[in-house]
Amino acid sequence: MALDSKIPKGPLAEKWTNYKNEINLVNPANKRLIDVIIVGTGLAGGSAAATLAELGYNVKAFCFQDSPRRAHSIAAQGGINAAKNYQGDGDSTYRLFYDTVKGGDYRSREANVYRLAEVSTNIIDQCVAQGVPFAREYGGLLDNRSFGGVLVSRTFYAKGQTGQQLLLGAYSAMNRQIGRGKIKMYTRHEMLDVVIVDGKARGIIARNLVTGEIERHSAHAVVLGTGGYGNAFYLSTYAMGSNVTAAWKAHKRGAFFANPCYTQIHPTCIPVSGDHQSKLTLMSESLRNDGRIWVPKHIKDVEAIRNGTLKPTQLSEEDRDYYLERRYPAFGNLVPRDVASRAAKERCDAGYGVNKTGEAVYLDFSAAIERYGKEQAHVKGLDEDDSALVQKLGKEVIANKYGNLFQMYEKIVDQNPYETPMMIYPAVHYTMGGLWVDYNLMTTVPGLYAIGEANFSDHGANRLGASALMQGLADGYFVLPYTIGDYLAHDIRTGTIPTDSKEFDEAEKNVRNNIAKLINNKGTKSVDYFHKRLGKIMWNKCGMARNAKDLKSAITEIAQLREEFYKDVFVPGEENEYNEELAKAGRVADFLELGELFAKDALEREESAGGHFRDEYQTETGEALRRPEYQYVSAWEYKGQPSEAVHHKEALDYENIEVKERSYK
């Protein structure tokens, strides 16, 4: 099967407008005859559900949490990009497009990214109209901050709770439609299969997580906004329930999985503290606006800090190595995430890590506190040389900007980051890979769409900060509502899809068998036992730096672990009740398949690009070495076993951007 990305012809800047003018529309009366299933109520699914319901479609929405408002998007901290150019610093649609393609290390589709940049401004207008309380300046206008990998200030934010505020906006739009009866909301439901009828996605099988009932739901199209799969690594910044199950079941039903190895390892997370650790906490990238990253210059100081005889605050400026500022003078602490993470790993591998485990670097706010404090003293006409006053004023500014993050840090680490630098280390945070979709956001299964983090489309091999929220809302509010209409226009006479067909029978049976297998296994080891072991393999062999030898051994080890899992996993309780272990077992089973495909994809890609770094392919100065032969999207077709997956390629053409070495020096 040849991949057709369906990118419209014509000049880049006109593609989307012209395309919208030409595609099929469904008239309002006919929309009432059409059902759409949306799995996921994060920014992508929530915004899509609200918008499709406003348009008149009958929407059924699903999430596994107890309320749509609790989707993982709620945890996003730092901000959302938009090319508003409110700061007058030279931003434009083209610049946002350019930064995103470059940031993605030239591994994303030009047309998709341009469209994303184009609709970015509408998102901010829409959210403000909904009552999303973005941060404002004293003049009453919207404020912006900077994120990594760019030279303009285009990130809109709501303190450290931007995802929460945007999601509550989408949730409120959903609520309006739930109240009107246009969305039927199914909470505490987990989708466990897609149903394909005559080659088209026509429904899903879901498990009611409270009663354990297996349910059939039909529709004319199915949309997956089910998020990313970073929890394959066990430890990550994702919520505990985030999973690949929905996407993986779709993959097994014919949807190609694109670039599974493209994972973002975020540079600023709170380091691991012990074996009991269940998740890692992000410290937003926005902190790099004001925080400076460093380790001691000399090993003797590292040792003194580790054994507690020296405090980081006692170390003089000359004895500190601000390694990002040293290596990347142009972008400094605001280099993209992949670059910052690898640089931290490089210093820690060389022995300069500052905590007991040797896996931590400092993120220091003392310079910012001093600078802001002086500024405030000046503005208020107070004494700029009164250091106690300057400290106090400076800390107030920092608290106003990042208060909740500082509080989060203090609660976890039990240290006060206003007084001593934060300790941070990279952690798994986002997956750029996902279900392959065309320009319409449709997967290789007709009528099955993937939006938000669940698809692969816009971020190439590395995502820039504040662009996941942008993409999720762009897909849900402004792209899918048009493109899905083009497909559904053919379904106005189809009528309700029956759920008593042989296809639904088969899918339900498949789900029931999988559940029975897990419940009846009665092995000796818990689900977490296997999940942790998978996480270790992924982190050690498919993590921040990869090589052929490790990847090959990861493939074998994961396949063996999967076998062991099916022999020895123990799932307590029954299937017809609330059973968290059963839900977890199903998710880990899917991670155990995805993990192998992940390693296989990383092995195939003999280059370094963005978050995918192969030891064998680096420049003399240790930067990622991209190879022109690999300028394509890898899309994998399921053939029974991850090891047998068939590789397809979608060539990437750059007509509007010159592919260059990605330099942040």
Place this chain on the structure above:
Amino acid sequence: MMNLTLKIWRQKNASDKGKMMDYALSDVSPDMSFLEMLDVLNQELIEKGEEPVAFDHDCREGICGTCSLYINGRAHGPETKITACQLHMRSFNDGDTIYIEPWRAKAFPVVKDLIVDRSAFDRIQQAGGFISVNTSGNTQDANAIPIEKEHADKAFDAATCIGCGACVASCKNSSAMLFVGAKVSQFALLPQGQVEATDRVLNMVKQMDEEGFGNCTNTGACEVECPKGISLENIARMNQEYLKASLKG
């Protein structure tokens, strides 16, 4: 390392009566979060072939509002301004007995063990917790209406409510006024929220009453236990809005 006695509410499902059960747990590290401590207990139970304790959680960083534990008689435990998932075992001592119960309120029936059904909160929001604006792509420019920073900041503070329900669980009347007040306030403080202000407050309060939440008698327990520091000011603002709306309507 600490040794603890845990007294935990176990209830098979909504119709089961439920009871407190005792568990001994040893070697608890002070660096563990409270939920990680429960993970350790659950692993031990699973290894013994017993059923683990069901509790709600997802983000484990204090933002999703899913976790909902009543610990030693306090919503989210002994510390203030944090959720149960942000609580660490360093807040306890070796030899402690810890009581762990679900939220108790008529409007929040128990689903299983420590998990309750908070869908009443969703229904209150569905009754009016929104601004009726369609997704058109041509709403007015976001900077067309400047908003005084003070109002914008207050609206934001109200909007940081995570919908956890600790306010209800802490209130002797099981009142939901802090939660509803926060949402009403967010919109009342913004120009965008004015058009539908009358219907919004009337409909949300009506739904709140129908869900079986109790009346507010100004004890202020909710504010003390709210992990996000949502202030009582929001209840006062809602009362004003309600009065205004009642006079109009």
